[in-house]
Each structure stands twice: as C-alpha cells, then as structure tokens.
Amino acid sequence: MARNATNQTLKNARSSKSDEFYTVLSDIEKELKHYRQHFDGKTVLCNCDDPRISNFFHYFSYNFEKLKLKRLITTCYKNDNVDLFSQNQAEKAIWLEYFGDKNGNLVPDINEIGVKNLDGDGDFRSPECVKLLEQADIVVTNPPFSLFREYLAQMIKHDKKFLIIGTWNAISYKETFELIRQNKLWIGINSNRNFSGFIVPDHYPMHGSEARIDKDGRRMVSSNNTCWFTNMDNEKRHERLILYRNYDPVAHPDYDNFKAIEVGRVNDLPKDYDGIMGVPITFLDKYNPDQFEIVGSDYDVKTGRLSKLVKDGWLGKVDRAYLNGKRMYARLFIRKRRPIA
Ligand SMILES: C[S@@+](CC[C@H](N)C(=O)[O-])C[C@H]1O[C@@H](n2cnc3c(N)ncnc32)[C@H](O)[C@@H]1O
Numbered sequence: 001m002a003r004n005a006t007n008q009t010l011k012n013a014r015s016s017k018s019d020e021f022y023t024v025l026s027d028i029e030k031e032l033k034h035y036r037q038h039f040d041g042k043t044v045l046c047n048c049d050d051p052r053i054s055n056f057f058h059y060f061s062y063n064f065e066k067l068k069l070k071r072l073i074t075t076c077y078k079n080d081n082v083d084l085f086s087q088n089q090a091e092k093a094i095w096l097e098y099f100g101d102k103n104g105n106l107v108p109d110i111n112e113i114g115v116k117n118l119d120g121d122g123d124f125r126s127p128e129c130v131k132l133l134e135q136a137d138i139v140v141t142n143p144p145f146s147l148f149r150e151y152l153a154q155m156i157k158h159d160k161k162f163l164i165i166g167t168w169n170a171i172s173y174k175e176t177f178e179l180i181r182q183n184k185l186w187i188g189i190n191s192n193r194n195f196s197g198f199i200v201p202d203h204y205p206m207h208g209s210e211a212r213i214d215k216d217g218r219r220m221v222s223s224n225n226t227c228w229f230t231n232m233d234n235e236k237r238h239e240r241l242i243l244y245r246n247y248d249p250v251a252h253p254d255y256d257n258f259k260a261i262e263v264g265r266v267n268d269l270p271k272d273y274d275g276i277m278g279v280p281i282t283f284l285d286k287y288n289p290d291q292f293e294i295v296g297s298d299y300d301v302k303t304g305r306l307s308k309l310v311k312d313g314w315l316g317k318v319d320r321a322y323l324n325g326k327r328m329y330a331r332l333f334i335r336k337r338r339p340i341a
Contacts (some may be wrong), residue, residue, distance in 0.1 A: 019144030021198035021221070023165060025055040027190070032059065034189050034234045035163060038138065039067040045136035047124045048143045050076045051096055051113075056141050061108035072098040073132050077122040095132060100178025108122040113325030124151065124158075133158055139230070140164070149173055156184070161244045163188065170229070171281055172330060174299060180284065181219070181294045185283050189236050197222040241286050243271035252277075256322040258301065258309045260333055276309065278331035280320050295333040309333065 035081045044060050049056040057074045064072060078093035098108055120126045122141070124133070133139065133154070142165035143151040153175065155162045162333040168191065170176050179185035197212075197220040206212075210222040245251070249268035261277040263269050266283050277294055287294070298320050300306035310318055322327040 009069075010058050019146055020201050020204070021142065022053065022200070023055055023142045024196055024199060024220075025058060027195050028055055028059045030194070031163070031188055031190050031228050033142070034236070035230075036067060036197070038161065038232050039069055041068060041070050041226060042137040043058075043071040043135060045133060045139045046072075046074045046141045047129060047133065048077060048141045049074050049137060050237050051164070060140070061098050061113075064098065064108070065106060066175055069100065071135075073136060075118065075129050077124075089337055093118040093120065093252060095122070125154065130154075130158075135158065135323065137165070149175060152176060152179075157233075160205075161232050163228060163232060165226060166229050168192065168225045168227050168281075172297075172299070176229075177297055177299070181296060183289050185229055185231055186237055186287065186289075188230050189234055191227035191285060192224045195223050195226050196220075197269060198226075207221050238288060238290065240288055240291050241266070241269070244268050247273040251325060255328075256325065257311055257314050257318055258321050258333075259311055259319070260309060262321065262323050262328065262331075274336060276333050276335050278328070278333055281330055281332060283332055283334065291337055293337055294333045295335060297333065298328075298331050306333070
C-alpha cells in the first residue's frame with residue numbers, strides 16, 4: 001500500500017510535468033561526500049535550480065572553499081505556471097555565478113553572488129543555457145523527472161561529468177541502460193530508502209503514509225524509487241561482492257527460452273558459475289565492473305541485439321525470460337569477469 005502510494009506520487013510527478021520535487025540538503029551531503037576529489041579546481045553547474053530554494057546551490061556555495069571549486073553557476077527555470085513551488089514569478093529567468101568568499105566570512109554573501117538575467121525561460125536546452133553548460137566541468141542537480149532522457153542525452157552529448165537524481169525506472173529506458181552497459185554511466189552510492197524524501201509544494205496531493213509534514217513544517221514525500229546517476233568514479237563501484245553460494249541447478253535453473261540461469265536474488269549469485277546469469281535490476285546497486293560484465297538485458301534479446309542468447313530451436317516468446325512457462329520480471333544478463341570471484 002505504502003509502496004503504491006509512493007510510486008503513484010512519482011508517477012504524478014512525471015505525468016503532471018511539474019516535476020516539483022525538491023532535494024533535501026542532507027541527501028545531497030550524504031552523496032556528495034563520496035566525490036570530493038573530483039571537484040578541486042572545477043566549475044560546477046546546477047541547471048535546474050532556483051537559488052532561492054535549491055539545496056544544491058546551498059551546498060556548493062557553502063562548501064565552495066572546502067571543495068576548492070573554481071566557479072559555481074546556477075540557472076533558474078522560469079515557468080509560466082505561477083503556482084509552482086519555486087515561485088518563479090520574477091519577470092525573467094536568472095542565472096548566477098559565485099567565485100567564492102571574498103570578505104573572509106566563508107559565507108556566500110549576496111554582494112558576492114553575480115545575479116544576471118537570462119533572455120529566455122532558463123530551459124536547460126536553450127542555447128544560452130547550453131553556453132553555460134559548455135563552461136562547466138561538472139553538473140550536479142535533480143532535473144525534472146519527465147525530461148530525464150533529454151537531460152541525460154545532453155550531458156553525454158556535451159561530454160560532461162555529472163551527478164544527477166533520477167527515478168529507478170529510468171534505468172530501463174533503453175538509452176540509459178545502454179550507457180550503463182557500456183560503463184559510461186552508473187548508479188551512485190545512495191538509492192531508494194537511503195533518500196530521506198523530497199520536499200513538495202503546497203498544492204501537491206499528500207497520499208498515503210509516505211507523505212508527511214516534517215519537523216520543520218515542510219511537506220515531504222518519501223521515495224523508494226530514486227537513485228543517483230553519475231559518470232564520476234566512487235568507491236562503491238570497486239567493492240567486490242562476496243559470493244557465498246555454489247552453483248546448484250535446482251536453485252539456479254535454466255530459463256525455458258534463454259541460454260542463461262535464473263538468479264532471483266543478488267545474494268544467491270553462485271561463486272563457481274562462469275556462464276550467463278539473469279539477475280534483477282537491483283543488481284546494479286552492487287555492480288562492480290571489474291567483477292562482472294553486463295551482457296545486456298531482456299529488452300536487448302527482444303530487439304535482436306542479444307539474439308544469441310535465445311536457445312537454439314526455440315520458437316516461443318522472447319520478450320522476457322521464461323521459467324517453467326512463467327514470464328519473469330525484467331532481467332539483466334551478467335557474467336563474471338574472472339572464473340572465480
Ligand atoms: C525535480 S525538481 C528539482 C529542483 C532542484 N534541482 C532540487 O533538487 O531541489 C526539477 C526542477 O527543474 C525545473 N525545470 C522544469 N523544466 C525545466 C527545464 N526545461 N529546464 C530547466 N529546469 C526545469 C523545475 O521547475 C524544478 O524546479
């Protein structure tokens with residue numbers, strides 16, 4: 001019930017296209033502390049962030065010196081909808097830049113922040129925002145969920161380092177998954193329940209037990225369906241998953257249609273099996289590219305990219321893996337990089 005409420009809430013965010021889910025500071029700090037080494041001397045861009053309320057702007061401006069940043073740029077989207085939480089009611093969208101503390105109080109004072117007007121509405125796709133993107137080394141934000149595909153495509157096109165929040169469902173978008181498969185994108189440190197929740201506007205419907213007013217009076221929704229996406233290295237990616245189980249043809253049965261075995265839980269991965277294994281998408285949270293190779297997904301079999309996985313002579317369905325006639329949940333196909341993990 002609670003899970004449905006949350007998924008429904010995120011679905012609402014996507015379908016309403018309002019995307020007004022605001023990130024709390026502690027969630028930003030909890031993730032960003034794992035990437036400190038990447039920021040020395042860098043220009044950071046937060047390009048979906050109203051500096052008046054964005055905790056991304058807050059985090060980077062207050063930690064500017066600690067992270068040894070060179071420059072912080074923030075662009076603010078102005079939407080026609082005056083109801084928006086971000087209250088973007090100013091005549092124009094703005095962008096601002098900060099070069100660090102000048103007066104020695106280590107606080108970003110208003111006179112140290114350059115606020116400038118944008119010609120357009122601050123859409124991250126607009127030429128003036130793309131110009132700012134080109135000046136950045138690293139982009140960090142929580143972009144609108146409904147524009148995630150376009151947002152990610154822009155990061156890749158402009159060859160940027162990034163750390164962004166998205167929904168867990170975005171993993172199964174074919175463009176996202178292909179980047180993950182090619183090791184050009186991975187999941188960050190915190191996901192799902194590790195997020196404390198998102199702040200939502202007053203008009204946002206508060207469904208079920210996942211919605212609450214927190215101790216500071218903020219309207220919050222929890223999320224069990226969110227993760228960080230990044231192309232910056234982190235320590236978790238290099239942790240080897242310890243495998244305990246031995247391969248057992250009963251516990252690890254062959255699929256009806258694919259040349260692979262079913263491993264329904266990441267904890268059940270066998271330590272002595274060198275062939276292809278089907279695993280749930282949650283595996284990505286434990287994925288170490290030195291230990292495992294991602295061969296593809298069931299979607300890749302369906303589209304023909306991974307047709308070699310279909311059993312010889314199989315004439316039945318290939319839309320998903322099937323086990324004893326039962327259609328499985330979405331599966332990734334992986335194999336160990338080394339014979340013994
Ligand atoms: C999920 S909210 C997150 C806000 C903020 N980054 C944070 O984490 O607190 C996404 C933000 O993107 C803004 N937005 C929506 N469409 C946009 C666009 N095309 N370009 C830039 N920002 C956009 C929304 O107004 C909203 O403030």
